[in-house]
Amino acid sequence: MPVTDIATRVYDHGWRLDPVVRSLLDTDFYKLPMLQMIRHLHPEVQATFSLINRTTSVRLAETVDEAELREQLDHARTLRFSKKELIWLAGNNFYGKRRMFAPEFIDWLATFQLSDYELRTVDGQFELTFSGPWTHTTMWEIPALTILNELRSRMALKGKGRFELDVLYARAKAKLWSKVEQLRTLPDLVLSDFGTRRRHSFLWQRWCVEALREGLGSRFVGSSNVLLAMDNDLEAIGTNAHELPMVLAALAQDDAGVAAAPYRVLEEWQAHYDGNLLVVLPDAFGTTAFLRDAPKWLADWTGFRPDSMPPIEGGEQIMAWWQAHGRDPATKLLIFSDAMDVDSIQATYRHFQGRVRMSFGWGTNLTNDFRGCDPAGGTGLEPISLVAKVTSANGRPVVKLSDNPAKATGDPAEIARYLRIFGRDGRVEQMPVV
Amino acid sequence: MPVTDIATRVYDHGWRLDPVVRSLLDTDFYKLPMLQMIRHLHPEVQATFSLINRTTSVRLAETVDEAELREQLDHARTLRFSKKELIWLAGNNFYGKRRMFAPEFIDWLATFQLSDYELRTVDGQFELTFSGPWTHTTMWEIPALTILNELRSRMALKGKGRFELDVLYARAKAKLWSKVEQLRTLPDLVLSDFGTRRRHSFLWQRWCVEALREGLGSRFVGSSNVLLAMDNDLEAIGTNAHELPMVLAALAQDDAGVAAAPYRVLEEWQAHYDGNLLVVLPDAFGTTAFLRDAPKWLADWTGFRPDSMPPIEGGEQIMAWWQAHGRDPATKLLIFSDAMDVDSIQATYRHFQGRVRMSFGWGTNLTNDFRGCDPAGGTGLEPISLVAKVTSANGRPVVKLSDNPAKATGDPAEIARYLRIFGRDGRVEQMPVV
Numbered sequence: 001m002p003v004t005d006i007a008t009r010v011y012d013h014g015w016r017l018d019p020v021v022r023s024l025l026d027t028d029f030y031k032l033p034m035l036q037m038i039r040h041l042h043p044e045v046q047a048t049f050s051l052i053n054r055t056t057s058v059r060l061a062e063t064v065d066e067a068e069l070r071e072q073l074d075h076a077r078t079l080r081f082s083k084k085e086l087i088w089l090a091g092n093n094f095y096g097k098r099r100m101f102a103p104e105f106i107d108w109l110a111t112f113q114l115s116d117y118e119l120r121t122v123d124g125q126f127e128l129t130f131s132g133p134w135t136h137t138t139m140w141e142i143p144a145l146t147i148l149n150e151l152r153s154r155m156a157l158k159g160k161g162r163f164e165l166d167v168l169y170a171r172a173k174a175k176l177w178s179k180v181e182q183l184r185t186l187p188d189l190v191l192s193d194f195g196t197r198r199r200h201s202f203l204w205q206r207w208c209v210e211a212l213r214e215g216l217g218s219r220f221v222g223s224s225n226v227l228l229a230m231d232n233d234l235e236a237i238g239t240n241a242h243e244l245p246m247v248l249a250a251l252a253q254d255d256a257g258v259a260a261a262p263y264r265v266l267e268e269w270q271a272h273y274d275g276n277l278l279v280v281l282p283d284a285f286g287t288t289a290f291l292r293d294a295p296k297w298l299a300d301w302t303g304f305r306p307d308s309m310p311p312i313e314g315g316e317q318i319m320a321w322w323q324a325h326g327r328d329p330a331t332k333l334l335i336f337s338d339a340m341d342v343d344s345i346q347a348t349y350r351h352f353q354g355r356v357r358m359s360f361g362w363g364t365n366l367t368n369d370f371r372g373c374d375p376a377g378g379t380g381l382e383p384i385s386l387v388a389k390v391t392s393a394n395g396r397p398v399v400k401l402s403d404n405p406a407k408a409t410g411d412p413a414e415i416a417r418y419l420r421i422f423g424r425d426g427r428v429e430q431m432p433v434v
Numbered sequence: 435m436p437v438t439d440i441a442t443r444v445y446d447h448g449w450r451l452d453p454v455v456r457s458l459l460d461t462d463f464y465k466l467p468m469l470q471m472i473r474h475l476h477p478e479v480q481a482t483f484s485l486i487n488r489t490t491s492v493r494l495a496e497t498v499d500e501a502e503l504r505e506q507l508d509h510a511r512t513l514r515f516s517k518k519e520l521i522w523l524a525g526n527n528f529y530g531k532r533r534m535f536a537p538e539f540i541d542w543l544a545t546f547q548l549s550d551y552e553l554r555t556v557d558g559q560f561e562l563t564f565s566g567p568w569t570h571t572t573m574w575e576i577p578a579l580t581i582l583n584e585l586r587s588r589m590a591l592k593g594k595g596r597f598e599l600d601v602l603y604a605r606a607k608a609k610l611w612s613k614v615e616q617l618r619t620l621p622d623l624v625l626s627d628f629g630t631r632r633r634h635s636f637l638w639q640r641w642c643v644e645a646l647r648e649g650l651g652s653r654f655v656g657s658s659n660v661l662l663a664m665d666n667d668l669e670a671i672g673t674n675a676h677e678l679p680m681v682l683a684a685l686a687q688d689d690a691g692v693a694a695a696p697y698r699v700l701e702e703w704q705a706h707y708d709g710n711l712l713v714v715l716p717d718a719f720g721t722t723a724f725l726r727d728a729p730k731w732l733a734d735w736t737g738f739r740p741d742s743m744p745p746i747e748g749g750e751q752i753m754a755w756w757q758a759h760g761r762d763p764a765t766k767l768l769i770f771s772d773a774m775d776v777d778s779i780q781a782t783y784r785h786f787q788g789r790v791r792m793s794f795g796w797g798t799n800l801t802n803d804f805r806g807c808d809p810a811g812g813t814g815l816e817p818i819s820l821v822a823k824v825t826s827a828n829g830r831p832v833v834k835l836s837d838n839p840a841k842a843t844g845d846p847a848e849i850a851r852y853l854r855i856f857g858r859d860g861r862v863e864q865m866p867v868v
Contacts, residue, residue, distance in 0.1 A: 005439055163648045167611045173604035177809065214597045215809075375611065375649075 020143075020150040020202065021076045024112065025085050025227040027142040028196050030238030032089070032226065036105050037244075037272045039135050047134035047247060047398075049141060050391040051126060051148070052409060054432055055384035059124030063380070064151045066121055069128075072147045077114045086110055088230050095235075095276040114140055134393070138243065141388040145197040148386060149368070153200050156380025164375050171373040172200075176208060176366075179342045180215035186349050190359040191216060192237040193223040194337050195367030198383050205367045209234070212366075224361065237361070239277050239305070240269060242400055243390045245284040250398040255421050263295055270301075278302045279335060285401045285418055287314060288426025291321045299325035303333025303357070308402040309428065311336045311348045317426070319356060329356040337361030339432075341369075385432045405429050454577075454584040454636065455510045458546065459519050459661040461576040462630050464672030466523070466660065470539050471678075471706050473569050481568035481681060481832075483575060484825040485560060485582070486843060488866055489818035493558030497814070498585045500555055503562075506581045511548045520544055522664050529669075529710040548574055568827070572677060575822040579631040582820060583802070587634050590814025598809050605807040606634075610642060610800075613776045614649035620783050624793040625650060626671040627657040628771050629801030632817050639801045643668070646800075658795065671795070673711050673739070674703060676834055677824045679718040684832040689855050697729055704735075712736045713769060719835045719852055721748060722860025725755045733759035737767025737791070742836040743862065745770045745782045751860070753790060763790040771795030773866075775803075819866045839863045 038045070053060050081089075086106050094100045115136040120127045128144060130137040157165065183189060193212060199205040209228050212220040222235030229236035249261035262284060270278065278301040282290040287309055299322060306314030315336070319329040334356050336348055345360050352358055370381040389409050390398050399410035399418045406429050408415055472479070487494050515523075520540050528534045535543075549570040554561045562578060564571040591599065617623060627646060633639040643662050646654040656669030663670035683695035696718060704712065712735040716724040721743055733756060740748030749770070753763040768790050770782055779794050786792055804815040823843050824832050833844035833852045840863050842849055 003442070005442075008437070008439075161648070163644055167607060167645075170604040170607035171611065173601060174608035177601045177605065210597055211601075214595070214601075 017071055017075060019075045020072050020147045021079065022202075023085065023227050024079050024081050024114075024139070025230060026146070026196075026202065027139065027226060028194075028224045028238055029094075029226050029229070029236040030224070030241055031139060031142065033094075033100065033238075033273060033277065034240055034244065035135060035138060036101060037268060038138065039105065039108065040272070041268055042134060042247070045134040045247065045251070046132065046394055047137050047243075047390050048129055048131045048392045049137045049144075049388050050130075051128040051144060052387050052389055053125055053384065054387065054407075056125075058384050060148065060152070060384075060386075061121040061126050062124050063155050064126075064148065065155075066119065066126070068151060069126070069147065070119060072151065073117055073119070073144070076143045076147065077116070079114070081109050081112060085230070092230075092236075097273075097275060097277075100273070112136075112139070114143065117144075128388075129391075130388075134247065134390075138390075141243075142197055144388045145386055146199060146202070149198055149383070150201045152384075153381060156374075156378065160376070167375050168370070168373050172204070172370050173207070173211075175369065175373065176211055177215065180211055182342050183345065184216055184219065186219070186346065188353075189216070189219040189345075189349065190221055190357075191219055191345070192221050192235075192359070192361050193225065193228070193366060194237070194361035194363040196223075196225045198364040198386070199367035200370060200381070208367050221359070239273075239279040240265075240281060242281065242284045242402075244269070246390055246398045246400055247393040249285070249418075250393040250396045255417075258418065258421050259293065262290055263293075263298070266298065266301075276302055276333075279333070280304045281307060282318070283308045283314075283403045285399075285422040286426060287317060287403050289422035291317060292423075292425075294321070296325060299327050303335060303359075305335040305337060305361075307338045308404045308407055309426070310430075311338070311340070311344060312351050313428075314403070315348070315352055315356070330354075331357075333357045333359060335359045335361060337363060339364065341365035401427075403427055404432065407432055451505055451509060453509045454506050454581045455513065456636075457519065457661050458513050458515050458548075458573070459664060460580070460630075460636065461573065461660060462628075462658045462672055463528075463660050463663065463670040464658070464675055465573060465576065467528075467534065467672075467707060467711065468674055468678060469569060469572060470535060471702060472572065473539065473542065474706070475702055476568060476681070479568040479681060479685070480566065480828050481571050481677075481824050482826045483564045483571045483578075483822050485562040485578060486821050486823055487559055487818060488821065488841075490559075492818050494582065494586070494818075494820075495555040495560050496558050497589050498560075498582065499589075500553065500560070502585060503560070503581065504553060506585065507551055507553070507578070510577045510581065511550070513548070515543050515546060519664070526664075526670075531707075531709060531711075534707070546570075546573070548577065551578075562822075563825075564822075568681065568824075572824075575677075576631055578822045579820055580633060580636070583632055583817070584635045586818075587815060590808075590812065594810070601809050602804070602807050606638075606804050607641070607645075609803065609807065610645050611649065613800075614645055616776050617779065618650055618653065620653070620780065622787075623650070623653040623779075623783065624655055624791075625653055625779070626655050626669075626793070626795050627659065627662070627800060628671070628795035628797040630657075630659045632798040632820070633801035634804060634815070642801050655793070673707075673713040674699075674715060676715060676718045676741075676836075678703070680824055680832045680834055681827040683719070683852075684827040684830045689851075692852065692855050693727065696724055697727075697732070700732065700735075710736055710767075713767070714738045715741060716752070717742045717748075717837045719833075719856040720859070720861060721751060721837050723856040725751060726857075726859075728755070730759060733761050737769060737793075739769040739771060739795075741772045742838045742841055743772075743860070744864075745772070745774070745778060746785050747862075748837070749782070749786055749790070764788075765791075767791045767793060769793045769795060771797060773798065775799035835861075837861055838866065841866055 089101050090106045115132040118129045130140040193209050209223050222237040223229045224238045226236050244265040245262040248265050249258045252258045252261055304318045315334050322329045340362055364383045368383040397411040397414045399414045401408050405427055523535050524540045549566040552563045564574040627643050643657055656671040657663050658672045660670050678699040679696040682699050683692045686692045686695055738752045749768050756763045774796055798817050802817040831845040831848045833848045835842050
C-alpha cells in the first residue's frame with residue numbers, strides 16, 4: 001500500500017509561504033567583495049536601485065500578485081546571515097586567497113538586514129525601488145530579481161496537473177542534459193553557473209548546478225551563487241559589476257571626473273583585491289571608449305569580461321588592445337557571460353581556442369530554458385529581460401550606456417551627456433533577449 | 435531543513451525483497467477468458483510452458499542472479515486473488531458484457547495459486563519450465579516474463595547514481611511524451627497498452643499508461659494489464675492467444691486433426707464469448723494457410739489480429755479474404771499489435787484509414803524504449819525477445835510456426851510435419867527484435 005506521510009500532508013494543506021529566498025548567501029558572489037569595498041571607501045553614499053523590466057510586452061503586475069510579492073520581499077528582510085554562513089565566509093578561500101573578507105567586515109555582516117522597499121503598480125508594471133545606504137540597497141539586486149522571476153514561474157505553473165508538471169520537468173532535464181553532452185566535447189572548457197538572477201526557481205538552479213557537476217567534471221569550475229557554492233563545495237565565482245563605475249561617475253564633479261570614473265574604480269578595486277579578481281568589466285559606458293582611454297597599468301590585470309558586445313567582436317577588440325600594449329593574449333583571460341548558450345559557447349570557444357584563456361559564465365540559458373518543455377505550450381515560462389539597476393546616487397542620476405544602446409539606463413539628458421563624454425564608437429543596437 | 439522520514443529510511447536499509455509481481459491481476463487480460471474456457475473444456479490437459487530467449491546474444495543467466503530470480507518466482511507463488519480483485523472481476527463489464535466470468539469460475543479463482551517451477555542454468559541461459567495442469571501453467575506466462583525483464587532492468591541500473599537515474603528517467607519520459615504528441619495528430623486513433631510482458635518495470639508501465647491517458651484522451655481505450663485497468667478504471671483489453679490452437683493441434687490424433695485445430699478452437703471460443711471478443715488470431719501456423727482453409731462462418735466474426743506478418747501486408751490479405759466472402763471491411767476490425775511503434779502505427783493508420791476499423795496494441799516500444807536514455811550508454815536496457823511458450827501438452831510436442839520462420843518454436847521434426855500440413859505460402863523470415 002502506498003505510504004503517505006500524514007504530518008507532511010497536513011502541513012502542506014496549511015502552509016503560508018514557500019520562500020523564494022531562504023538565505024542571504026543566495027546571491028551572486030560579486031556582491032560580497034563589492035560590498036566590502038563600498039563599505040570601506042563609500043560608506044556614506046546613498047543609492048537607489050530600481051527594477052527595470054526591459055520586456056515591456058510582459059505586464060508583470062498582471063501576472064504576479066502584488067500581495068504575494070510583498071510577502072516574499074518582507075520575508076527576505078527577515079533573513080540574517082547564519083553563524084555557519086559567516087564562519088564559511090571567513091574561513092573559505094576565494095580564488096585561492098585566504099581571508100578575503102576582513103574579520104571586521106564579517107562582524108558587520110552579522111547584523112546585516114536588507115533595507116526597506118517601495119512598491120507600487122503603474123500601468124501593469126511594478127515600480128519597485130530600494131533607497132538607502134549603498135551598502136544595503138546593493139544587496140537587494142539579486143533577491144529582488146530571483147523573487148520576481150520565481151513568482152512569475154509559479155504563476156505559469158499554477159493549476160497544472162501533477163503529470164503535466166512531471167513531463168515539463170522531465171523535458172527540461174532531458175534538454176539540459178543534451179546541452180551538457182554537447183559542451184563536454186570541448187576538452188578545455190572552463191564554465192561556471194551565472195544563472196542566479198534569472199533562474200526559473202531555486203530548486204531548478206540547484207538541479208542545473210548538479211547536472212553541470214555530474215556531466216562536465218573538471219570543466220565546471222563553480223557557481224556565482226554563494227549558497228550553492230557553499231553547499232556543494234564549489235568555487236564561488238564573480239568579481240565586480242557595473243554599479244561601481246556607474247555610481248562613481250554619477251558622483252563626479254564634472255565631465256572629466258565622469259570620464260575618469262571607470263579607471264578610478266579599478267584603482268580602488270586593485271587596492272582591495274588581486275589575482276583572478278582583477279578582471280575588467282569594460283562596457284559600463286562602452287568598450288571602445290574604455291579601451292581608447294585606458295591607462296597602461298590595466299594591461300597587467302588578469303583579464304576582461306566583455307558583457308554587452310557580441311563575444312567574438314568584444315574579445316577581438318580586447319586582444320588587439322593587449323597586443324598594442326605588448327602583452328601576449330595567450331597569458332590573459334576573457335570571461336564571456338552575456339546571454340551565452342551552447343551554440344555561442346561552442347562558436348566562441350572554437351574562435352579563440354589556443355589564442356587566449358577563456359572562461360564562460362552561463363546564465364539564463366542554463367537556469368531558465370524551458371522553451372518547448374510545457375506540454376500545454378504557452379509563453380509564461382519564457383525568461384524576460386528583468387534587471388535591478390542603480391538609478392541614483394546621493395540624489396544624482398546614474399547612467400549606464402553599455403555597448404548596446406538598447407541596454408542603456410538612466411535619465412535621457414544624462415545619457416546624452418555621457419554619450420558626448422565617451423563617444424558613440426563601437427555601439428551596436430541589439431534587442432536584449434535575456 | 436530537508437525532512438527525511440526516519441521510518442522509511444530505516445526500512446529501506448533492511449528490506450529483503452522488492453517484488454516485481456504484487457498481484458495475480460498483474461497479467462494480460464486474455465489469460466482470464468482463456469483460463470475460463472480451458473478450465474471448462476480442457477481441465478485435464480497437462481501443459482508445459484518454457485522460457486525461450488530468442489535474443490541468444492544476451493546471456494540472461496550471466497546478467498540476472500539465479501537466487502534473485504527464485505526469490506521473485508517464489509514470491510509470485512505466494513500471491514492469491516484478493517477479495518477486492520475477485521469482486522471486481524465478477525462485477526465489472528468487459529467489452530460491454532456483464533458477468534463475463536461465471537460465479538463458479540470466480541469461486542475457483544479464490545483458491546488459485548501459481549504452480550511450481552523448474553529452474554536451471556545451462557550455458558549462460560536459464561532453463562525455466564512450468565509443468566502441470568494447463569489451467570495453472572498458462573498463468574505463469576506473463577509473471578515469468580515480467581519478472582525476468584524487470585530483474586534484467588534492475589541489473590542494468592544497479593550502481594548508478596541518483597542523478598544519473600534522474601536523467602535517465604527524465605529522458606525516457608520526454609521521449610515517450612514526444613511519441614504521444616505524434617500519435618495525437620491521428621484523429622481517429624484507437625490504441626491500447628499491450629506492454630506488460632516486456633515492460634521495463636511495473637512502475638514504468640504505470641507511468642506509460644498514465645501518459646497515454648493524459649495525452650491521448652479518448653484515443654486511448656485501455657490496457658491489457660488487468661491490474662492497471664482495475665486501478666485506473668480503464669478497459670481491460672485482449673482476446674485469445676496462440677496457445678489455444680497450439681495445444682489443440684498437439685493433442686490432435688492425426689494430420690487432419692492438426693489442420694482443423696485452428697478452426698475448432700474458434701468454435702469453442704465462440705461458444706463462450708461474443709462481440710469484441712470474437713477476434714481471430716490467424717498466424718499460429720501461418721496466416722496464408724489459415725485464410726485459404728478458413729470456414730465461411732468466420733467472416734461473421736468482429737475482426738482479426740495479424741501478429742507476425744508486416745501489418746500492411748497482413749491487413750491487406752485479411753481484407754481481401756473478407757471481400758471474397760462478401761463482407762465490407764469497413765465494418766470489420768483489424769488489431770495491430772506486433773512490434774508496433776509510432777512510425778509503423780502512423781504508416782498503418784494512414785494506409786488503412788477509412789477502409790477498415792483499426793485498433794493498435796502498443797507493446798514493447800511503449801513500455802520499454804530506453805534507447806538513448808542512459809547517460810552512460812550501454813545496451814543493458816535494450817529489450818530482448820523473450821517469450822514463454824507452451825512446449826508440450828499431455829506429453830506431446832507443441833509447435834508454433836507463425837508467419838515468420840524466425841519465430842517458430844517446437845521440435846524440428848514436428849515443425850517440418852506442420853509445414854507439410856499447412857504449407858509454406860506467405861512466410862517471410864524477419865529477425866524478431868522484440
